[in-house]
Amino acid sequence: MDWTALRVSLWLGAGTIAILLPLGVWFGRLLAVHQFRGKVLVEALVTVPLVLPPTVLGFYLLVLFGARSPLGQAFQSLVGQSLPFSFQGLLVASAIANIPFVVQPIQRGFEAIPSDVRDAAACCGLTPWQRFTRIEVPLAWPGILTAAILTFAHTLGEFGVVLMVGGNLPGETRTLSVAIYDRMQAFDDRSAGVMAATLLVIAVVTLMLTTTLSRRVGVRRG
Amino acid sequence: MLRRISALISAATLVAVTGAALSAQRAPTVAAAANLNFALTEIANQFKADQGKQIEVVFGASGTLTRQIQDGAPFELFLAADEEFPNQLTKAGLTRDAGVVYATGRLVIFAPNGSPLAVDERLNGLARLIKSGKAGRFAIANPDVAPYGKAAESVLKKRGLWDAIRPQLVLGDTIAQAAQFATTGNAIGGLVAYSLVLGPGFAERGKYAVIPEGDHQPLRQRMVLMKRAGTTATQFYTYLQGNTAKAILRKHGYGVPK
Numbered sequence: 001m002d003w004t005a006l007r008v009s010l011w012l013g014a015g016t017i018a019i020l021l022p023l024g025v026w027f028g029r030l031l032a033v034h035q036f037r038g039k040v041l042v043e044a045l046v047t048v049p050l051v052l053p054p055t056v057l058g059f060y061l062l063v064l065f066g067a068r069s070p071l072g073q074a075f076q077s078l079v080g081q082s083l084p085f086s087f088q089g090l091l092v093a094s095a096i097a098n099i100p101f102v103v104q105p106i107q108r109g110f111e112a113i114p115s116d117v118r119d120a121a122a123c124c125g126l127t128p129w130q131r132f133t134r135i136e137v138p139l140a141w142p143g144i145l146t147a148a149i150l151t152f153a154h155t156l157g158e159f160g161v162v163l164m165v166g167g168n169l170p171g172e173t174r175t176l177s178v179a180i181y182d183r184m185q186a187f188d189d190r191s192a193g194v195m196a197a198t199l200l201v202i203a204v205v206t207l208m209l210t211t212t213l214s215r216r217v218g219v220r221r222g
Numbered sequence: 223m224l225r226r227i228s229a230l231i232s233a234a235t236l237v238a239v240t241g242a243a244l245s246a247q248r249a250p251t252v253a254a255a256a257n258l259n260f261a262l263t264e265i266a267n268q269f270k271a272d273q274g275k276q277i278e279v280v281f282g283a284s285g286t287l288t289r290q291i292q293d294g295a296p297f298e299l300f301l302a303a304d305e306e307f308p309n310q311l312t313k314a315g316l317t318r319d320a321g322v323v324y325a326t327g328r329l330v331i332f333a334p335n336g337s338p339l340a341v342d343e344r345l346n347g348l349a350r351l352i353k354s355g356k357a358g359r360f361a362i363a364n365p366d367v368a369p370y371g372k373a374a375e376s377v378l379k380k381r382g383l384w385d386a387i388r389p390q391l392v393l394g395d396t397i398a399q400a401a402q403f404a405t406t407g408n409a410i411g412g413l414v415a416y417s418l419v420l421g422p423g424f425a426e427r428g429k430y431a432v433i434p435e436g437d438h439q440p441l442r443q444r445m446v447l448m449k450r451a452g453t454t455a456t457q458f459y460t461y462l463q464g465n466t467a468k469a470i471l472r473k474h475g476y477g478v479p480k
Contacts, residue, residue: 067294082294167290170278171248185281185398186259187421 028106058164109143255303256396285367298455304369321446361403361412
């Protein structure tokens with residue numbers, strides 16, 4: 001069992017949630033509440049990572065931010081580290097890949113709130129921020145929770161883009177899913193088996209947790 | 223909610239900082255061709271025992287690793303399976319110098335237990351099986367990124383089997399993956415690195431025959447130090463040219479420079 005790889009995976013999952021969840025709540029609500037021209041295009045763009053092969057994302061990240069591109073060189077001299085083959089680079093890739101997993105459930109969550117509830121809250125004299133935190137977020141909570149858990153689970157399972165952008169560096173970009181591949185290639189089937197089982201258990205537990213939690217949230221409200 | 227958001231933001235900062243800290247204290251990373259899997263692991267352990275210094279080795283196809291280095295991967299030393307890929311890096315100005323040849327690799331034809339393939343150094347058994355139309359999948363490494371795959375291609379061409387076997391080929395990303403296809407019974411066999419079939423547990427998985435060296439371009443394996451290499455990586459580079467490392471390489475089926 002590669003504990004370092006497990007730690008990298010867990011940090012990557014947590015980091016992706018930390019970056020995406022606030023953005024997802026803002027943007028998901030925006031899409032749910034507002035009608036604007038070009039909304040169909042925006043929604044399509046948000047969903048694109050869901051249907052795009054991870055290699056496409058990997059290709060663009062490497063071409064745009066690789067050591068041979070002007071943008072990559074500028075980033076390197078500014079931050080002192082390259083984006084590809086670093087944990088930060090994985091975080092960026094993972095954040096982009098997970099956009100649909102965050103925005104969609106949250107958008108559905110906010111869409112489920114009838115507009116008269118929002119109006120009633122406004123009539124009661126609540127400020128927009130109070131309406132948001134006291135009425136909308138609690139009502140949309142199952143969607144937000146689903147978004148967080150899906151993102152976490154999906155990040156743990158991400159493979160192609162991690163290998164392409166991260167390159168299998170121990171302690172930095174070797175996640176559990178890449179470590180399984182690495183161990184297989186090293187003919188170490190036992191370690192690969194242990195790690196595969198670990199990921200399987202994490203995945204099942206995460207999904208059970210989603211179902212249970214969202215049900216409990218629903219019951220408490222009802 | 224505000225508190226929650228600020229908690230999330232500080233979590234994000236923490237992640238970024240930890241990431242930076244992780245990379246700052248890491249042992250130097252060495253990129254190595256997959257055929258070195260067993261040999262280099264042993265040498266790295268011996269290096270640690272002798273000099274008390276740790277290096278991390280990442281294995282991959284020479285072509286893949288070259289591409290990664292060009293794109294900015296933080297490797298300090300690169301042990302390739304050929305000379306072409308390290309020379310590319312030298313031309314690109316990424317290496318300290320042109321490096322040295324540290325080993326010469328050999329290719330074997332391997333057939334797992336229960337396979338209909340009879341192995342011999344001239345590939346007569348493979349030719350017979352193809353003629354009878356009973357040849358199943360045959361594993362080699364991807365010739366585009368793995369020098370051992372390229373060598374396998376020239377061996378098959380030399381024996382006039384390339385066109386016939388092509389539809390049956392399964393390509394491993396690395397020679398290690400090709401060996402995996404060849405040894406786990408998912409293929410009738412394959413052309414893989416001698417150093418891998420000499421590894422632990424391979425002897426009982428099947429039989430092999432070593433391909434004559436003249437049947438393909440010699441697999442002269444060159445290593446290069448990157449410009450970014452630190453003291454430990456440089457010491458390891460020297461260690462690899464010493465007698466201890468050479469003895470280990472020889473034990474794993476490589477030819478070593480005198």
